[in-house]
Amino acid sequence: MSVPYETPKTPETPEEHLEGLLGQALNSFELPDETIARLETALAFDSSLRSAHHSAGLYRETHRHTFLLADGQALTLWELRHNTGPGGVQRTEICHELYVEEGEARIAASRLLPSTGCGPGCADTTDGRVPGCEPSMLDTVRLIVAPAPLQRSYAPDDSADHARRLLRRAENGDRPGGETAALLCSAVAHQITQAFGNPCRTSTTGLCFALYEHAFLLGDGSEISLWEVEHTATPDRRHMCEVYVSEATARAAMERRASRTS
Known part of the structure; x- marks a missing residue:
């Protein structure tokens, strides 16, 4: 298996980690009930930073949370963290969003407006995607x-x-x-x-x-x-x-x- 599952260095269990993700996410209600039910059987998890973009006080990060389920399968949640408000204004609090597909997380990230303008051809230097x-x-x-x-x-x-x-x-x-x-x-x-x-x-x-x-x-x-x-x-x-x-x-x-x- 490509994801190196291991016992977390903190006492956090897969159940606690999932509860933390769902509790912070602004869009957790959009996650399918079936996905939540499967995640509740998780035996282990691995979290890693997938991409990041930081500029002039604004930042956007995508984190991958992969859970090993009781049936031996793996299920991944993609977490988008950012501090971008409407019109590209910097928020004081961190916003968290969760997606079941990496493509949806990338689309959500592309909707965030950076604080400085960008013209045709500009791209996010971390993952090659256009940030906005x-x-x-x-x-x-x-x-x-x-x-x-x-x-x-x-x-x-x-x-x-x-x-x-x-x-x-x-x-x-x-x-x-x-x-x-x-x-x-x-x-x-x-x-x-x-x-x-x-x-x-x-x-x-x-x-x-x-x-x-x-x-x-x-x-x-x-x-x-x-x-x-x-x-x-x-x-x-x-x-x-x-x-x-x-x-x-x-x-x-x-x-x-x-x-x-x-």
């Missing part, structure tokens, strides 16, 4: 990440539950309905990719937009994608999630949001 952008430095902003690969690389990891949680956090009134949700109940694998394409207009008031494709492989071999728009075009500049069934509809929504606040 400061649109006030630009008249337009590109969605800065490498384009999706020509062939998908699906990961079978409770994909139906991932689809359910994605639809649940969508706040747009025209989000996909029951028919799409029913189709996604048969999802057996999925892939998350940050989209790359035409510039999205933004004002100079610190707004930020990002677009993600959640591609799902269904049980019958067919594929379906949901397009997630993340933006701060809200009255209090908080991050808002919207989900659409097509890329064109998602990009049109981004344009509408940007034009209303410009």
Whole structure:
């Protein structure tokens, strides 16, 4: 096994470690009940720092917590720690978030705005991912990440539950309905990719937009994608999630949001 499990140097048990993680995480309610139930059988655990980004008082760290379960399998939680508030303002307290997929943790990390602006091509020096952008430095902003690969690389990891949680956090009134949700109940694998394409207009008031494709492989071999728009075009500049069934509809929504606040 690649993870070197060992008895913790502190008297903390796997159960206590899990309780600590869940107690601190702002989004612990989003974790699937099945995942929590499995973690409660953990016999040992290993924690390590996966990546870190520190700049001008702001910091972001991703920690990996891998648990050895009673059935001999391993289950990992990805913890995001940061002190970034709305608009990139430094918080006085540390925020903790938990994710069951590394891809979700990376997406969450990319939503955090650094205190200094960055233009096209900038990247986090710790893991090669783009940490965010400061649109006030630009008249337009590109969605800065490498384009999706020509062939998908699906990961079978409770994909139906991932689809359910994605639809649940969508706040747009025209989000996909029951028919799409029913189709996604048969999802057996999925892939998350940050989209790359035409510039999205933004004002100079610190707004930020990002677009993600959640591609799902269904049980019958067919594929379906949901397009997630993340933006701060809200009255209090908080991050808002919207989900659409097509890329064109998602990009049109981004344009509408940007034009209303410009």
